[in-house]
Amino acid sequence: MDTAFFADMAMQTKICHLNILVKNLEESWGFYRTILGFSYVYHLSETKIVAEFNGFDFYIEQDENWSGIDERVHFGLRTTRENVFAWAEHLRRHGISLIKGNNPEAGIYVEPDSDRVAVYFQDPDGLTIEIYSPE
Known part of the structure; x- marks a missing residue:
């Protein structure tokens, strides 16, 4: 190299x-x-x-x-902890369901002993999108 x-x-x-x-x-x-x-x-x-x-x-x-998306593929949008909650509310108002993604369960996940917060949802084709805050 x-x-x-x-x-x-x-x-x-x-x-x-x-x-x-x-x-x-x-x-x-x-x-x-x-x-x-x-x-x-x-x-x-x-x-x-x-x-x-x-x-x-x-x-x-x-x-x-188009034949679908590999469920392991996703992209993430990084923001502040507070903004993750605001995004989750925005998604809810638009009828977008939160999914499990890499979280233990669907919904807003607050990582224990950390400032990291994450939510996952999907676009119309099933591509997973993560909105998260850094640790």
Whole structure:
């Protein structure tokens, strides 16, 4: 491994986007816009929207051969402890159920002896999303 190369490049390189596959572009875009507050950037094609969330590019791509999502795959949105509770209430108001995810059970999980709080829910295609606070 080229340690010198990676030490220098790691400071200049970061992960900046995620591309998800969905069965219905308009339904999924509505979810990410309405529930999570993502902003529209542009259509990359008829079947792909580029959205943005706090400086992170999020690509939503309709796939005609969509066959579901591996239940182990999820992404997380990190926020403050207080905001996790606010997000949970926002989700409840929109009829979004909390799921177990990596928590011991469905709902708001407050980790014992820690400031970490986490909730999990799913988008219309079953992709799991975590909102959590750091320890």
